Each structure stands twice: as C-alpha cells, then as structure tokens.
Amino acid sequence: MQAAIDIKKALELQRRGALMVDVRSPTEYAETTIPGAINVPIFDNAERAEIGTIYSKIGQREARRRAIELVSPKIPQILKEIDDAREPGSPPAIIFCWRGGARSLAITSFLDLAGIPALQLSGGHKAFRRHINNFFAETDFAKMLVVRGPTGVGKTQLLRRLIDENFPVVDLEGLANHRGSAFGALGLGNQPSQKMFEATLWQRLGQLHSNEYLLTEGESKHIGRLVIPERLHQAMLAGSSIWVEAPLEYRIQVILQDYPARDSMAEAFKPAISALKERLGKQVVAELLSLLGQRDWPELIRRLLVDYYDPLYLHTRPDHPVCVSITSLEDGVKKLKQAVSQLLPVRYKKPYRREL
Structure with missing residues (x-):
C-alpha cells in the first residue's frame, strides 16, 4: 500500500x-x-x-x-x-x-x-x-565574513580556492551563474530561475549549517536578475568585512582571465558599454566602443576600471574593515586566510536553530 x-x-x-x-x-x-x-x-x-x-x-x-x-x-x-x-x-x-x-x-x-x-x-x-x-524567513544565519573590494581583485577566485580547502564559503555568484556586474552575464549562459537559485542556496547553507561562520563575497541585493533572500542579505550587511586591494595592472590581468573567449563575444559587450552612457557621457562611451572595435582589451578594461567601476564602488568600502593587499592569487589566498583568523578570536553561536 x-x-x-x-x-x-x-x-x-x-x-x-x-x-x-x-x-x-x-x-x-x-x-x-x-x-x-x-x-x-x-x-x-x-x-x-x-x-x-x-x-x-x-x-x-x-x-x-x-x-x-x-x-x-x-x-x-x-x-x-x-x-x-x-x-x-x-x-x-x-x-x-x-x-x-x-x-x-x-x-x-x-x-x-x-x-x-x-x-x-x-x-x-x-x-x-x-x-x-520558511527557511529564509526564519533562519538566524551564522556570523558572516564578507569579502569586498574593487572590481578585478579576484574575490571570486580567492573564495573558490578556499572552498577547495574546505572553508565554509557560500559562492553566491556561482549559484547565480553571474559575475554580479554590468558585464556579469557575458559568456556564462542563462541564469537559473529564482526558485532554483533559492533551492541550491538552501542546499549549500544546509551543507554548512554546523559552521560557526560563513564566508561570502559582498553583493548587492541583486545578482543579475536574481534576488538574494532578504534575511540572508541583511546578515551579509551586518557581517565583518575583509577589504581586498590589488594593483591596477594585476586587476586588468584577472579580468582578462575571466573572459577568455572575449574576442568571440565582442558584439555582446556593445550593449553593456552603451548602457553606461548616462553615467559616463557620450564621449567616454564612444571612446570605450572604439577600444572595443580595436580589440584593445587591456586598455578597455583599464578605462572601465578607472572611469566606471572604481568611482562607482568607492562608496561600498565599509568602515573599519580588515584590509588585505595582494599581488598574486597565491598571495591573496594566504592573506585572506590570515584575515579570517584575525576576525575569529571570538567564538560565535552556531547557526540554524531550526531544521533544514
């Protein structure tokens, strides 16, 4: 029966x-x-x-x-x-x-x-x-350690290296299949539905429910067209911040590595660059499009960082973060682990007092 x-x-x-x-x-x-x-x-x-x-x-x-x-x-x-x-x-x-x-x-x-x-x-x-x-409406999440910093310092790569070393990382951009920026969808295919994003996020949080803290990358409430659940996003805003900095030339190389098929995707960059006209003005956007047409990727990325991303994200630097200055991925992994240790002298309460 x-x-x-x-x-x-x-x-x-x-x-x-x-x-x-x-x-x-x-x-x-x-x-x-x-x-x-x-x-x-x-x-x-x-x-x-x-x-x-x-x-x-x-x-x-x-x-x-x-x-x-x-x-x-x-x-x-x-x-x-x-x-x-x-x-x-x-x-x-x-x-x-x-x-x-x-x-x-x-x-x-x-x-x-x-x-x-x-x-x-x-x-x-x-x-x-x-x-x-119910889970996202009622759960008290663990202490959040939030990795922030300018575009191109390699925050996602750093966190994925820590996943390999079994750190309790919630890779929101990986789950959302989006880099979380104006060009974040290029080359990645479709994002999951909001429901599937929430389901896989619930699953990942369940895998980490016994940890006393969680590591994640600082994000706005939206990652592409997906929305981070409100209670989790508030926990991120209230968390301790690790601010990662790197030289401009290093950041350019990181971004070049993020878009290995950029030449074949050049046409897809045009609408994203054109959409910056209101913030940057027609002249700057015309110059950026010219660099795109020439396939001068290093200079295009440099201009986008200096003219658009750095001024835009300057205000996101939190008060009193733990600061990390890196010159390579290996250097960043080492220093990020040190920053995590620095932020965890106090033992935090276990998360998730309700069943998953």
Whole structure:
C-alpha cells in the first residue's frame, strides 16, 4: 500500500540516501526542482500541454482518460528507470509532482505494486517551496565574513580556492551563474530561475549549517536578475568585512582571465558599454566602443576600471574593515586566510536553530 510522507521527513530520508524522483514534465523540472532529484517524467512537454488543453476545453474526465492512454505504455520503462537509479539498500524512493496529486500518486502506486519501495511526497514541489520560504524567513544565519573590494581583485577566485580547502564559503555568484556586474552575464549562459537559485542556496547553507561562520563575497541585493533572500542579505550587511586591494595592472590581468573567449563575444559587450552612457557621457562611451572595435582589451578594461567601476564602488568600502593587499592569487589566498583568523578570536553561536 503506497504511503505519503511530509517534506521534512522526505528531506531527512534524502540525506540518508533516498532517491528523489520528480515526475513532472522536463520543462517544469528545468525551471526548478528539489536539489538532487532526477527527472522521470510521466508526460513530455507536448503531452502535458495537450492534457491541459483537454482539461480546460472539455473537462477533467476526458483529460484523465487521455492521460491514462498516454502514460499506460510507459509504465514499465518508468518503473525500471526508477528502480535502476536507486542504490541497493537505500530508503524508499520519494516521488513528487507539482502538488502531490495524480501524477506522483499513480507512479507511487505502480511502484508499490511492482514491489519497489516508494513514498509519495505530500504536497509535492509546492511543499518544498513552502519549506524554502520558511527557511529564509526564519533562519538566524551564522556570523558572516564578507569579502569586498574593487572590481578585478579576484574575490571570486580567492573564495573558490578556499572552498577547495574546505572553508565554509557560500559562492553566491556561482549559484547565480553571474559575475554580479554590468558585464556579469557575458559568456556564462542563462541564469537559473529564482526558485532554483533559492533551492541550491538552501542546499549549500544546509551543507554548512554546523559552521560557526560563513564566508561570502559582498553583493548587492541583486545578482543579475536574481534576488538574494532578504534575511540572508541583511546578515551579509551586518557581517565583518575583509577589504581586498590589488594593483591596477594585476586587476586588468584577472579580468582578462575571466573572459577568455572575449574576442568571440565582442558584439555582446556593445550593449553593456552603451548602457553606461548616462553615467559616463557620450564621449567616454564612444571612446570605450572604439577600444572595443580595436580589440584593445587591456586598455578597455583599464578605462572601465578607472572611469566606471572604481568611482562607482568607492562608496561600498565599509568602515573599519580588515584590509588585505595582494599581488598574486597565491598571495591573496594566504592573506585572506590570515584575515579570517584575525576576525575569529571570538567564538560565535552556531547557526540554524531550526531544521533544514
């Protein structure tokens, strides 16, 4: 007999090795899912649209009949795919759809008939979204150590090196797939949806929940088109700051490394540069576009740093930060670790007094 499970118990089973199975359509899955879930769709995108049309134009009964016609031939393959994906001896698979309705109920029932352990997630993905919303609304986050500094000092690279050394880093730009600047989207592909960004951010914070502090890069509330949850952003603003500085020539080289395919992306830089006209004026923007046309990347970057980024971000320097001056990535990693140690003589309270 198939049974349902609530979201907290489902996430606990997932931590113990249970397979999460999203049976929604590929489009729904691509927009957002529970991190770690695999997609075994009952209906493809076209079939889901067809059933929706029948439901709205004819009625529920005909839509259900058509759904059964479409899914019946697929059942053996769906069950095999789920069974093959389960680790031997793992807890029951957790099956979910949008709101814990007919799609997940049907697959859980067939799995039960086939003797494959499975549980239906009560409330479906909507229950997970409520869980995420509650987490970001109620959690008291750990002490935040926030790495700030002018554009091009390599803050992201420094933090990713610390990830390799198991420091509790939250890489917001990595999760958002955006560099957090006017040119931040170039060469990186699409950003995730807001819901998926929040889901993977929740997942990363869960991985770090036993740490007494968190390290992250200073960001505005928006990273591209995505929004950092308010309570987390406030914790960042209230955190201790590490200000990283580097010579201008070093910063230019860091940015050149950030855009290795810049020649092939030259046309994509034009709209971003043109958008600076209001702040820099027509003449300066014309000069920048001329440098772009000549593919004089070092000089273009120099002008953008001196004319745009440095004046813009000068006001973001916090009062009384721990200052770090670096001349290379290795030098920066060493000094950043020293700065972290300097800021942690006091033992802070553990974060996350509620379940993840």
